[in-house]
Amino acid sequence: MAIGSVGVVTASARPSLRARLSELLDRESWLGPIFVSPALVLLLLLVAYPFFMALYFSVSNAFIGRPSNFIGIRNFVRLWESDAFRQTFQNAFVFCGAAVGAKVVLGISLALLLNQQLWFKRMIRGAVLLPWVIPTALSTLGWSWMFNSLYSVVNWTLLAIGIIDPPGPNWLGQKYYAMAAVIIVNIWRGLPFFAITLLAGLVAIPKELYEAAEADGAGPIARFWYVTLPLLKGVLGIVVLFSTIFTFSEFNIIYVLTHGGPMNSTHLFATLARQVGLETGRIGEGAAISLYLFPALMIVVWAQLRFVRKQAY
Amino acid sequence: MSSLTRRQFTTTAGVGLAGVLATGIPPARGQQREISYLCWNNFAPASDKKLAEIGQRFTKDTGIKIKIDHINAEQQPAKYASEVQTQAGHDLVEMRMHFPWLYEPQLVDVSDIVADLEKKYGKAVSSAQETAKVKGIWRAVPQYHAMFVATYREDLFKKAGLKIPDTWEDLYVAGKELKKMGHPVGIPINQNLDSISTAGPILWSLGGMEVDKDGKTVRINSPQAAEMIEWYRKMFRDCMEPEVLSWDNASNNQSIQQGKAGWIHNPVSAYIVAKQMKLPTADTINHHRTPGGPNGRHETDAPRHIGIWKFSRNVEPSKEFVRYLLGRPETYNEYIMSGDAFNLPVYEKLQDHPVFKTDSKYAALKSEGVQYHAYGWPAPPSDKVQLITNSFILPIMLAKAVTGTSTKDAMAWAEGEMKKIIAG
Numbered sequence: 234m235a236i237g238s239v240g241v242v243t244a245s246a247r248p249s250l251r252a253r254l255s256e257l258l259d260r261e262s263w264l265g266p267i268f269v270s271p272a273l274v275l276l277l278l279l280v281a282y283p284f285f286m287a288l289y290f291s292v293s294n295a296f297i298g299r300p301s302n303f304i305g306i307r308n309f310v311r312l313w314e315s316d317a318f319r320q321t322f323q324n325a326f327v328f329c330g331a332a333v334g335a336k337v338v339l340g341i342s343l344a345l346l347l348n349q350q351l352w353f354k355r356m357i358r359g360a361v362l363l364p365w366v367i368p369t370a371l372s373t374l375g376w377s378w379m380f381n382s383l384y385s386v387v388n389w390t391l392l393a394i395g396i397i398d399p400p401g402p403n404w405l406g407q408k409y410y411a412m413a414a415v416i417i418v419n420i421w422r423g424l425p426f427f428a429i430t431l432l433a434g435l436v437a438i439p440k441e442l443y444e445a446a447e448a449d450g451a452g453p454i455a456r457f458w459y460v461t462l463p464l465l466k467g468v469l470g471i472v473v474l475f476s477t478i479f480t481f482s483e484f485n486i487i488y489v490l491t492h493g494g495p496m497n498s499t500h501l502f503a504t505l506a507r508q509v510g511l512e513t514g515r516i517g518e519g520a521a522i523s524l525y526l527f528p529a530l531m532i533v534v535w536a537q538l539r540f541v542r543k544q545a546y
Numbered sequence: 547m548s549s550l551t552r553r554q555f556t557t558t559a560g561v562g563l564a565g566v567l568a569t570g571i572p573p574a575r576g577q578q579r580e581i582s583y584l585c586w587n588n589f590a591p592a593s594d595k596k597l598a599e600i601g602q603r604f605t606k607d608t609g610i611k612i613k614i615d616h617i618n619a620e621q622q623p624a625k626y627a628s629e630v631q632t633q634a635g636h637d638l639v640e641m642r643m644h645f646p647w648l649y650e651p652q653l654v655d656v657s658d659i660v661a662d663l664e665k666k667y668g669k670a671v672s673s674a675q676e677t678a679k680v681k682g683i684w685r686a687v688p689q690y691h692a693m694f695v696a697t698y699r700e701d702l703f704k705k706a707g708l709k710i711p712d713t714w715e716d717l718y719v720a721g722k723e724l725k726k727m728g729h730p731v732g733i734p735i736n737q738n739l740d741s742i743s744t745a746g747p748i749l750w751s752l753g754g755m756e757v758d759k760d761g762k763t764v765r766i767n768s769p770q771a772a773e774m775i776e777w778y779r780k781m782f783r784d785c786m787e788p789e790v791l792s793w794d795n796a797s798n799n800q801s802i803q804q805g806k807a808g809w810i811h812n813p814v815s816a817y818i819v820a821k822q823m824k825l826p827t828a829d830t831i832n833h834h835r836t837p838g839g840p841n842g843r844h845e846t847d848a849p850r851h852i853g854i855w856k857f858s859r860n861v862e863p864s865k866e867f868v869r870y871l872l873g874r875p876e877t878y879n880e881y882i883m884s885g886d887a888f889n890l891p892v893y894e895k896l897q898d899h900p901v902f903k904t905d906s907k908y909a910a911l912k913s914e915g916v917q918y919h920a921y922g923w924p925a926p927p928s929d930k931v932q933l934i935t936n937s938f939i940l941p942i943m944l945a946k947a948v949t950g951t952s953t954k955d956a957m958a959w960a961e962g963e964m965k966k967i968i969a970g
Contacts, residue, residue, distance in 0.1 A: 497737070
């Protein structure tokens, strides 16, 4: 009897599956991982797997469709012997330094301008985003036409207003002009990202700080230097970090405009990696080109995130 | 008739599905013979339409469905690499030039098909043999080829009383006059394949080469290469304009089509497009065979082949399609005719094909006495030679030389780069 009664009590005390599930989902220690897991699975599949494959390829003599062997860092050492690679290495720093530097200056200027009370403010802010929204390959084709040796509208305009003498620069055929051309297009394309993100940072700065500074006699330059810039540092750090990574790994602009020419003067890591890894089948070497800067970029990312965290707290 | 219980149905379906999943083979009743073919967007679009039409007829005649996909030539290497790495994708693939060498371990031996075709049409042309026959085994079936010829403005030559260039030196003489007339010669010197397609024949005609036929000895630092550089230097100065340093594969076509260039080196596509678009220059363009030099007359040829991936589960149906397209004279003939002389027959007995007579301006395509080669000749098309080609060392050497680097330094640079690749 006693046993029977215990059994009845136990059965009635056991909560239903729904109730147990509901209870489980109420616990943060369970709910958090459940919410994070889809993103984690996606990251593992789409980021971690290709990344580790690339890491393996870079230390192997992998050739498309053939068995590969581990060769240590031989690819990295051998690459440094190639003139094309050394040129690419130099190009990457010139391209990234000039483009990111110009985007910082122009991005802050544009953000300050967009933060003013302007007519058609929303329309202008929307229009500024256009270069960022249009597919890069498509917009770069437009630039390719503008820099075309036969029909360059850039040269035509500069000639018409008397800035240059005919026939004008051969934009994509001379190495310094070609580098300038790809930098210009990268700035044009990346500027909206800087401007809009910095604008969000500007809007978040309390107006009272400007009023207090003004009351203390600070002019526009002093207000920018002592109020705006310090409070923008966090956002600026993040934007520069992202832009540095994107600019180092630029592919479309170079591929469409110059294919890395003339004389390898505009090749970047991504375009050279494609040339060696895909067009020739030497994916081991191609992966090594792509990952050459990975350790250095990791240090930059770590330092910059540390800086941003310091700013935030 | 006995009825099927729910339990029986579930068990039967479950076992069947498990069997299909385990073996990867669908039941006979569900098997649909279907193959897929990946090829480039042909510069003669009418031939792609004809290919689709032939594909439909093939399905009707054999019951094998065929799906034909097209991509731009520049996307082919990336697409092929992904198909090989994942061991999945199309059954048949179009193989340009030395692709069969690059993908050799992944391609089915198609020597049986080529043997049948050669019995019917004669030997495949030398450039097709060099590129599709890898170490004695045909890894792809020669389909057609497109060679470079000289494309010139006949009206300008007549107006100035210029002689049709028979040698590259003759071209320099004519080129000087053309530039004075405002219609310079247009030979690209940049990082693209057209630049190599012209530089190669010039180097070969002088007796030079990039790498020797052993595939190991670099020969670019030679008196012949120096002679080629000097020729380019004077051409760049007296017959061309600096714009050639920024040209891509299409720029020379555009230049002659738009009425600027007086002479270019290109397949007949420049003329075909001008004709199709009814451009005024179409009537004034004509062709002549590629100029020669002391070591004969050489020309770059771009043979195209059809390969079958080893990972394909439809090797036999795929071979059937290749036989249908290329092995039936009336079908192959129809296909070649649709290409308006851009796709030329690739077998010896077909070198008097009616396609050469469809336009009097195609006469130069029957270039007698011309030797056809793929990039890198006489070296066998290994991956190292392919990397030399794809690294554009030859045009970069020329670009350096015409923009101020000394001939000696330019050759030394090219030699160094090539040696590193060969040693790697």
